[in-house]
Amino acid sequence: MNKTYLSYNNIVSSIGFDSPTVVKNIHEGLSGITLIEDENLFPNPFYASVIDSDYLEKAFEKLHPNGDYTRLEKMMILSLDKIIKASGVELTDRVGLILSTTKGNIDTLDPRSPMPTERAYLGTLGHIVKNYFGFTTEPIVLSNACVSGILAISIAKRFICQGTFDQVFIVGGDIVSNFILSGFNSFQAMSSQPCKPYCKQRSGINIGEVAASVLVNKDQNNLVPEAVEVLGEASCNDANHISGPSRTGEGLYRSILSAFKEANVGPQDIDYISAHGTATNFNDEMESIALNRLGLGTVPLNSLKGYFGHTLGASGLLETIVGMHSLYHNTLYTSKGFTELGVSQPLNIITAPTVKNLNYFLKTASGFGGCNTAAVFKKVQS
Amino acid sequence: MKAQDLKIKEYCRISNNRVLLNAQLLFEDLGGDFTTFIKMAYKKMDTNYPKFFKMDDLSKLGFLASDILLKPITQDSEKPKNIALVFSNSASSLKTDRKHQESIVDKENYFPSPAVFVYTLPNICLGEISIKHRLYSENSFFIFNHFNAGYLHDYASSLIKTEKADEVLCGWINCDVEDYEAFLYLVSTEGSIAHNKEEIIKLYTTK
Structure with missing residues (x-):
C-alpha cells in the first residue's frame, strides 16, 4: 500500500x-x-x-x-x-x-x-x-x-x-x-x-x-521539513446519542484502537496527544475516560481550543498542522486555559512549553452525531 | 478482497412518494406531502421506533431507507455489525438550517431551539442510524452538486479493501425546498450485481 x-x-x-x-x-x-x-x-x-x-x-x-x-x-x-x-x-x-x-x-x-x-x-x-x-x-x-x-x-x-x-x-x-x-x-x-x-x-x-x-x-517527493507520515487512522461512531458523547468514550476508544492497529503502534509509542478538548463538561470527561481505557493517561496532552476557540470543521486539520510543527520543533505547547485537573481520570496536561524529542503524535476529535476520529502521525526523518 | 469482487447486495429508493426495495414496490402514496407520506411509509414498514418522530426530514428519510436495508441484518445479530455509512447529498442540512435561521432573524422574536439546531448537521442522520442499528462504524457525509458514483465507488471499495468495514451502506439522501430523494445501496462481498461505477449509475437513474 x-x-x-x-x-x-x-x-x-x-x-x-x-x-x-x-x-x-x-x-x-x-x-x-x-x-x-x-x-x-x-x-x-x-x-x-x-x-x-x-x-x-x-x-x-x-x-x-x-x-x-x-x-x-x-x-x-x-x-x-x-x-x-x-x-x-x-x-x-x-x-x-x-x-x-x-x-x-x-x-x-x-x-x-x-x-x-x-x-x-x-x-x-x-x-x-x-x-x-x-x-x-x-x-x-x-x-x-x-x-x-x-x-x-x-x-x-x-x-x-x-x-x-x-x-x-x-x-x-x-x-x-x-x-x-x-x-x-x-x-x-x-x-x-x-x-x-x-x-x-x-x-x-x-x-x-x-x-x-x-x-x-503519495510519495516522499516534495515534502517540507515539518512533514509527517499518516501512519493509521480510523473513525468510529458512539452509537449512543446524537448531541452528547458516550459516557464510556466508546467511539473514541474504538477509533484510537483501530488507528493504532493500522499504524502498528501502541500507547508507549505516542509522544504527544493533540486532543479535542472543547472545554464542555461532557466532552472533556469522556476523553479522559477513553484515553485512560487505552493507557494514555500519562502521555503529554493539549487542547488548542484556548488559542483558537472551537473552529468546528477546520479544528482537526488546524490542530494536526500545529502538531506537525510541534514534532518538527521537538516542543510540546501549553494547553492554554488549564490550571487544575477537572476530569475524573488522570491526564498529563502540558502546562508550559517543553523541549522533548518527539516522533509520533496522536490526533483525536469527537462531535455531534456521535462521531469520533483518531489519527497517528510520524515525523519524517530528514 | 479485490475491489472487482465486491457486489451490490441490495438497494432501496424513496422518491416521488414511493418506496422501493431492489426493483420491488413496497409502498406508495401518491399525492400526499412529504410529512404525511413519510409517516405512512414508517407505519407500513413496521419501523416501530418512536424517536423517528423527533427527527428532521433529512434524518427521517435516511433513517427509513437505511432501516429497510439494515433491519434484516442487524435485528437478530448479537454482535454489532461493522457496516460503514457513506452518505452524500447536495443540500446538506439546509432545510433545517433555514428553520434555525428563521428563529434568530428577528431580535424581538428570537427563539433558537436546541432540538432544531442539532439537526443543522447532515451527519446527525448517520448518528441516528448508528444508534438504532448499533453501528460503531466508519461514517462520512459528503456534499456534491450531483450524485457522484465514482467517488462513492472508490471510497466504499477502499473501506472494505483496507478492512475498515465488512460492508458499506452507500448513497444519496437529499431533502430540499421542493423535493426529496433517497437512494441507498449495500456494498458487500455477497450479491449478484457487480459493484462498479456503471452499475451504480444504472441503479441510481432507474426510477
Whole structure:
C-alpha cells in the first residue's frame, strides 16, 4: 500500500496568516480569543476568536481577485493559495480537492447578507474554490460535524491508497456566525470566559474561525521539513446519542484502537496527544475516560481550543498542522486555559512549553452525531 | 478482497412518494406531502421506533431507507455489525438550517431551539442510524452538486479493501425546498450485481 504524507500547510487565523507565525504565537502563549461586542453576531458580548476583517480584506486584495467572495471563501482561498504556489503542484486530473466544513457560507442565509442565499450550498462553495484555482477534478466537500477536519485527512489518504488521486489539497474552514453562536448558546454550551479545556473551572466552549490547508502527498517527493507520515487512522461512531458523547468514550476508544492497529503502534509509542478538548463538561470527561481505557493517561496532552476557540470543521486539520510543527520543533505547547485537573481520570496536561524529542503524535476529535476520529502521525526523518 | 469482487447486495429508493426495495414496490402514496407520506411509509414498514418522530426530514428519510436495508441484518445479530455509512447529498442540512435561521432573524422574536439546531448537521442522520442499528462504524457525509458514483465507488471499495468495514451502506439522501430523494445501496462481498461505477449509475437513474 502507498504511504501518505502531510506536506505544505497553512493556517489563516486570528493569531497569524501562516503556520510559522501561528506556531510562534502559540509558543509565546498568545491567544486569539477576545471579548467581542457585535450585536449582528450575538445580542450580548461574547468570547470568540475572530479574524480581523480589515487585515483579511487587505491580504485578499493582494491576490487581485475577480468577482465577489464571501468571508469564508476569502479565508479558504488565501490559505490554499499559499500552499498551491509554494508546492508548485500542477492541478491535473490526479490531484484532488477536499473541503472540510460544517456550515460553509451559512452567513448568506441571513437576510442582511449581500450574497445570494444559493451561496449557502456547500457544493457551490466547493466549486468556487475549484474554479478560483482551476482544479480539474470535482471537489469533495466533507461535512461531518467537528471531526470533519481530521476525517478529511483520513479520506485523502484513502482516496490516494485506492488510486483515485496522487495528491490531495485539503482546505478546512468555518466562520463565527450568528447561526452558530445562537445554536451553541441554545445548548448552553458557551463559556462566558475564555475557555479552559480539562480544567476544574471549565464552563464551555468559545467559537472560533480559521481556514487551514494541507497538501497530502503519495510519495516522499516534495515534502517540507515539518512533514509527517499518516501512519493509521480510523473513525468510529458512539452509537449512543446524537448531541452528547458516550459516557464510556466508546467511539473514541474504538477509533484510537483501530488507528493504532493500522499504524502498528501502541500507547508507549505516542509522544504527544493533540486532543479535542472543547472545554464542555461532557466532552472533556469522556476523553479522559477513553484515553485512560487505552493507557494514555500519562502521555503529554493539549487542547488548542484556548488559542483558537472551537473552529468546528477546520479544528482537526488546524490542530494536526500545529502538531506537525510541534514534532518538527521537538516542543510540546501549553494547553492554554488549564490550571487544575477537572476530569475524573488522570491526564498529563502540558502546562508550559517543553523541549522533548518527539516522533509520533496522536490526533483525536469527537462531535455531534456521535462521531469520533483518531489519527497517528510520524515525523519524517530528514 | 479485490475491489472487482465486491457486489451490490441490495438497494432501496424513496422518491416521488414511493418506496422501493431492489426493483420491488413496497409502498406508495401518491399525492400526499412529504410529512404525511413519510409517516405512512414508517407505519407500513413496521419501523416501530418512536424517536423517528423527533427527527428532521433529512434524518427521517435516511433513517427509513437505511432501516429497510439494515433491519434484516442487524435485528437478530448479537454482535454489532461493522457496516460503514457513506452518505452524500447536495443540500446538506439546509432545510433545517433555514428553520434555525428563521428563529434568530428577528431580535424581538428570537427563539433558537436546541432540538432544531442539532439537526443543522447532515451527519446527525448517520448518528441516528448508528444508534438504532448499533453501528460503531466508519461514517462520512459528503456534499456534491450531483450524485457522484465514482467517488462513492472508490471510497466504499477502499473501506472494505483496507478492512475498515465488512460492508458499506452507500448513497444519496437529499431533502430540499421542493423535493426529496433517497437512494441507498449495500456494498458487500455477497450479491449478484457487480459493484462498479456503471452499475451504480444504472441503479441510481432507474426510477
